Amino acid sequence: MxxxxxxxxxxxxxxxxxxxxxxxxxxxxxxxxxxxxxxxxxxxxxxxxxxxxxxxxxxxxxxxxxxxxxxxxxxxxxxxxxxxxxxxxxxxxxxxxxxxxxxxxxxxxxxxxxxxxxxxxxxxxxxxxxxxxxxxxxxxxxxxxxxxxxxxxxxxxxxxxxxxxxxxxxxxxxxxxxxxxxxxxxxxxxxxxxxxxxxxxxxxxxxxxxxxxxxxxxxxxxxxxxxxYLSYGTQNSVGTKMISVAGNVRNPGAFEIPFGVKVRDIIFDLAGGVKNNHEIQLIQFGGASGKIARPEDVLDIPYTYEDLTAAGVGVGSGAILVIDKRTSVLDFLLATQEFFFHESCGQCTPCREGNTQMKLLLEKVMAGMHTGEDLQNMKKIIMIMKNASLCGLGETAQNALSCAMDLFPECFAVKTEGN
Amino acid sequence: MEMVHITINNIPLQVPKGTRVIDAAKKAHIDIPHLCYFPDQAVKAHCRMCVVEVSGNRKLLAACSTIVWEGMEIYTDTQKVRDTQVGVLKMIMANHDQDCLACPRNQNCELQNLCSRFNIQSPKFPNVCKPYPIQDSNPSLVRDLAKCIRCGRCIKACSENQGVSALTYANRSHDLIVTTAYNLPFEQTDCILCGQCSTVCPVGSIVEKDDTQKVWDALHDPQKHVIVQVAPSVRVALGDGFGMDKASIVTGKMVSALRIIGFDKVFDTNFSADVTIMEEGHELLDRLQNHGKLPMITSCSPGWINYIEKHHSGLLEHLSSAKSPQQIFGAISKSYYSKVAGIDPKNIVTVSVMPCVAKKYEAARPEMQVDGIRDVDIVITTRELTKMIKYVGLDFPNLPEGDFDSPLGIGSGAGAIFGATGGVMEAALRTVAEACTGKPLQTLEFEAVRGNEGVKEATIQLGGATVKVAIAHGLKNAETILQNIEDGSADYTFIEIMACPGGCIGGGGQTVNTTFDIKKLRQDSLYEIDENLPYRKSHENPDVIALYRDFLQKPLSETAHHLLHTHYQPQKKATWQNVGE
The missing domain is CATH 3.40.50.11540 (NADH-ubiquinone oxidoreductase 51kDa subunit)
Incomplete structure (x- = not known):
């Protein structure tokens, strides 16, 4: 293919x-x-x-x-x-x-x-x-x-x-x-x-x-x-799709692919692989509101609606952001969080206050000053934003963080005493 | 009516099609917590306090914005719902100035009530509330953005009900605030200081300017003779603050309370409302007979005066020149009463208890003085009087019934109904109709001018002439009439306009959260007062008769003009040129 x-x-x-x-x-x-x-x-x-x-x-x-x-x-x-x-x-x-x-x-x-x-x-x-x-x-x-x-x-x-x-x-x-x-x-x-x-x-x-x-x-x-058109893709993901590949790749750009191309082929063939052959830290699918995955979990799956969903991510906007190991998971998450903190319209409480609190909590995690209770609060705010926001912005703003807490628990390990 | 079958927490229920989940829950005796929802306003669905779980729905749904559907299974009490509500509440608190003990809305705050309900014992999120300067540069309203929870109820009150739209959201995310054009102080914007915002604010972000200390200071000054007048609509709202029925008639208890608080004389604004009718009614007759500017429009409502000055200054000649009942009382208290009581007007402190925050502005206007003596010295609202009564520690509901003092203490039924939309019109018609015909009216009730439609019209026989009158309450409704006058399509002779929806019973200084349902009850109470009074026409009020006989001679006399009439000037609206002035 x-x-x-x-x-x-x-x-x-x-x-x-x-x-x-x-x-x-x-x-x-x-x-x-x-x-x-x-x-x-x-x-x-x-x-x-x-x-x-x-x-x-x-x-x-x-x-x-x-x-x-x-x-x-x-x-x-x-x-x-x-x-x-x-x-x-x-x-x-x-x-x-x-x-x-x-x-x-x-x-x-x-x-x-x-x-x-x-x-x-x-x-x-x-x-x-x-x-x-x-x-x-x-x-x-x-x-x-x-x-x-x-x-x-x-x-x-x-x-x-x-x-x-x-x-x-x-x-x-x-x-x-x-x-x-x-x-x-x-x-x-x-x-x-x-x-x-x-x-x-x-x-x-x-x-x-x-x-x-x-x-x-x-x-x-x-x-x-x-x-x-019907000759492209898979049974559940018919046709072709425009994707954009960005991040630490040699040849970032937009490509029209038939559904079903392997993620590895997209990143290493179409986008030319990772600059200076650095190791991939994580891949985000569908833009800043999209979910993230570890490379080993997604590189060998076909780019389709069903396979991405099964791998815990999704097609979303068609973006694929490749982050190599020079960027820490937490740095990436804070950049994402700051984006939503900046872009929330502010009218509903979960999104306005949730993004504000999450930014503070994430900064605390980055400083290694967080407690177990802080982590509980993060999970609670994620749940509230996902379930109770007025629109999709608040609903999806914590997708990356939510995934990261599952995929990279070591980044959130509590260091302070007395908790 | 088509009914829909639903369950709430597994309890089956039938509600009419189109019911909101939040209202359906009330039928199951469940109060779903809410902050931005207000019954008389369009749904906003911003605060997300009222979320519920509904079978088959991935997300939680806002009970205020969700309409029931057949077979809907609603859960108001699951862990997910409660965790969300408590979390939302804590996040709101984290962006709220938490100086509750020193807040004007302490113990009368919806946020505080919810924290109490959900047993919030410590704020778990760091406080992210920014310091904002308190805006208190006008006599009526104080704005404290650090207390704002961004629910938007004030914005809706200002735009939907009043059509003024002086308040809006600005900025986004954490910087989102409720503000005015160019963030100017209220008085420099399109705001007309009606205070409707302050009656719907769930917290202490927009409140009346508290003048109670000024009153205490005057009361404690042995040199001063401190008298008080109470507006018609206060006596049907004051009980609300003491756990009584929301529209209890508490005239006598109120008088007793004021006396205990220490006022030297307790007088009635209903009396000066009758004087207003004498002046305004004869002004109308004069305009009719001498081809004066018509339609004539009432001038009792200071929010309305601010509105016409700011938004329709071309129509100022239509305003009756009679001062409002508050100011007429003030002017009489410093002249006639001063003479009768033998007290130097400089030593008289005239206090008003009003349903209105714009009355504070009105009392402070440069026009409102005679020969260097202020008509009214201090204005407090129903809410502030409630605080003063609590301060003294009175068991208000069980106070004995007191009577107003003489000689400014008798009010007719006509004066009493000033507090409801259509009341000034009806009061005026009772007097003007008899002045035209010289015969007593068969029926005193002018049903056509009563009721709660936004704009009411009626055709009335005055002697031989037929006149068309109109009544509007809430400035959005008034705007319709004003535009008709401006384009020449209005054929009215006399118009009553009240700034606040429902009239003074719904005034910006009344108890908070006065919904339309409560306003209707208070209207009924006012009409009940009217029916039970010995005098129901302003011109038959013995105190009014004595005032004219002994002092003013006749309506529109030279003395009356000097004391009781005024003229208004155009006011500036919000423009970018105002910024920095």
Whole structure:
């Protein structure tokens, strides 16, 4: 099995990302033409048949998501492309957007058609400001050419526009409801659920939010007459996946892999192995909110949803962060903790106070001053944050620490007397 | 009504569809602990104290934000739930100034109650509370961020009920705070000092400015003749602080308590409310007869005055020039009463007990003095009077019934109902209608102006003329009417506006956690007082008749204008230019 494929990345380097003409010359917008010959239902069915799981991290069935969005009986709906790729070590969406911006816009139009929306918003993270001119230009060209506007490509009744929206730099705005709040001009803090944004989202309209990679798969899948996509992967992890490998590797980068490639091959072949052949300390999957593993537990398993879950980690955002032994486990954990301490929105107690307390406790552990009671408190706070936080940020913020306490108990050994 | 079958801790229960878990639990006699949840506000689900376990759910669910579903199995008492609640509580405490013994909300604090309930004996987490400067630069409210638990109830009270939105969250994570625009002191922002925030704060983060010591100092000064007036709505709320029914009528006990505390005379703001009606009612007649500015709007509520000055200064001419009952009482106490009692006004200290923190601001306004003598010297709230009564150690519920002193002690039923939304309107109509026709009213109750709708409208016959009136309580409701006046679509003659939802019975100085349900009970108590009084119209109040006969001559007389009327000026709103001023 090849370690990389070009299914959703097949256009990389094939056209000039600033030119719609050059995109059309390589077959651009034929997926939209095909989509408009189908019903919205059929498009959702097509995604469901390919068992596409959302690529933002939660892995929700994409065909089901579009079908549900379609079934919401309201005249006005919204599609949002979540390009707030804020998970540390994750940069697969950036790679897709830099190399193939028109594909994303085409996919957003198809999404709008399938779910019955009038407006699509591209929520681009603040840190990707260099992509703003690229997309402004692309959207302008697409609109000029008539792929956006009234009765697109002569399809009576399908009127749709795409708008570029820039985030302001908060990690939590990658969470769907916080993203919507921030688009409404409010502070980026998650809403309580229900109501779910699929029923009541941006400007109180039914809102269908999709990750960049999820959308970028759509044109390829619609044109995939030979069922190439289904030939990749395993039974439970169908198709291909964009991953980003970072950390102490020689060749960090984003790669499209078929599901099922061994983690070892990803790290040592695609990413070139560890710099200076240092020993790997730990590997984190899915970004800062992801879980960690010792190399011996994961290097020889295939990169699939099921195998990673069985190994105690997960696909998440598609990031793989390799940390070699020059970085101590505790240094890594403190950096992660400081990230969440900085990025918690602060509205719910478990996340606001939990991240504050955990930072203090971790600093105490690092100084070797902690007691058995401190460790008990850490476990308790982990439990509270996981079970009682308002949104996924607080729920997952302690994933790495929680794993580390199990995997590296020696780092938490109590040194002080009298406990 | 469609019912849903659920179990709570294995006890089967039927509740109406759409019920929140927190309310369903109440039916099973279980109080789920909560801090950010407040019955009259939209659910926030921030504090996470109210989590419960629900079968089939991986995470704990917040009981405030979760609606029951058919077959739902709820557990409120598992180890996971309790560990979480205790942990959340300890984390909140760790970011809270724990100087409980010296806190204005000591023994009246929801956080303290929960710590007591869960038997928290030592804080297990290090205190991470940052020092913040206490903001107390205005006469009404004190803000102490070190006590804030970030529940957001004040924010909702300010935005949802009042539409003022002077409070908001700022920053994030550990730096998240509740603050004002540009972190300016309240008085420099859009805040109108209504104090609704202070009535919903579960802890001591926003409280009234405590003026009880000023009162004690005056009472202990042998040179001073210290008199007190009590607003209509205090007597139906004060009992709440002593474990009595939330809307008990405690007029007589209150008078006795004030006398024991040491006031030289105990007078009634209901009396000056009647005087307000005489002045305001005749001002309305004057405007009707002489083509004055209409609609005329009441000016009794100081929070409302701050609102119009800050937010609708173009409408100031619509305000009645009559001072509020508090200030009218003050002005009369330093003139008429001073003469009658033979006491130099400089030696009279006039204290008010008000349901309101904005009254503190009103009393301190530069307009509120006559010939260099302040109308009212010290204002305390219902909450502060409760503290003073406790300070003296009185067994309040068992005090004998006392009577107000003469000559400012008789209030009519019309004055009594000032405390409820629609009350000023009804009181005015009773007097104005009789002044127009010269005949006694058949029915005194103007049912159309009673009730709790946000905006009430009614068409009233005044002699030959038909006039349209409107009543709004809560400034979000008032805003609707004001916009109609501004765009010319309002055809009202007379409008009553009260800043606080429910009127003064829901005022910002009343007992904390006064929900709409409690407000309704207090309204009923006020109407009960009205029904049982010998005089129910302001112009028939014998003390008022004597005041006009012996001193003021007639409503709107020169003396009356000099003492009892005023004018208001535009106030600045929050702008970035204010920063650093």
């Amino acid at each position: 090849a370690n990389t494929v070009s299914f959703m990345t097949r256009n990389f380097g094939k056209y000039n990302p600033s030119s719609l003409d050059s995109y059309e010359q390589i077959g651009g917008f034929s997926a939209l033409r095909k989509a408009l010959s189908m019903t919205g239902e059929q498009i959702a069915d097509c995604l469901a048949a390919c068992a596409v799981k959302g690529r933002g991290g939660a892995g929700y069935d994409m065909g089901k998501k579009w079908r549900q969005a379609r079934e919401v009986n309201q005249p006005r709906k919204v599609v949002i492309c979540n390009a707030d790729e804020g998970e540390p070590a994750t940069f697969k969406d950036r790679t897709l957007m830099e190399n193939d911006p028109f594909r994303l816009i085409e996919a957003m139009i198809i999404a709008g058609y399938s779910v019955g929306a009038q407006d699509g918003y591209l929520y681009l993270r603040e840190e990707y400001s260099h992509l703003r001119p690229l997309f402004q230009n692309a959207i302008w060209q697409v609109r000029e050419k008539g792929y956006l506007g009234e009765n697109i490509l002569g399809k009576t009744g399908f009127s749709y526009d795409v708008h570029l929206y820039s985030g302001a730099g908060a990690y939590v705005c990658g969470e769907g409801t916080a993203l919507v709040e921030s688009m409404e001009g409010k502070s980026g803090r998650p809403r309580m659920k229900p109501p779910f944004i699929k029923q009541c989202g941006l400007f109180h309209l039914p809102t269908c939010v999709n990750n960049v990679e999820s959308l970028c798969l759509v044109p390829s899948i619609l044109l995939d007459d030979k069922k190439e």
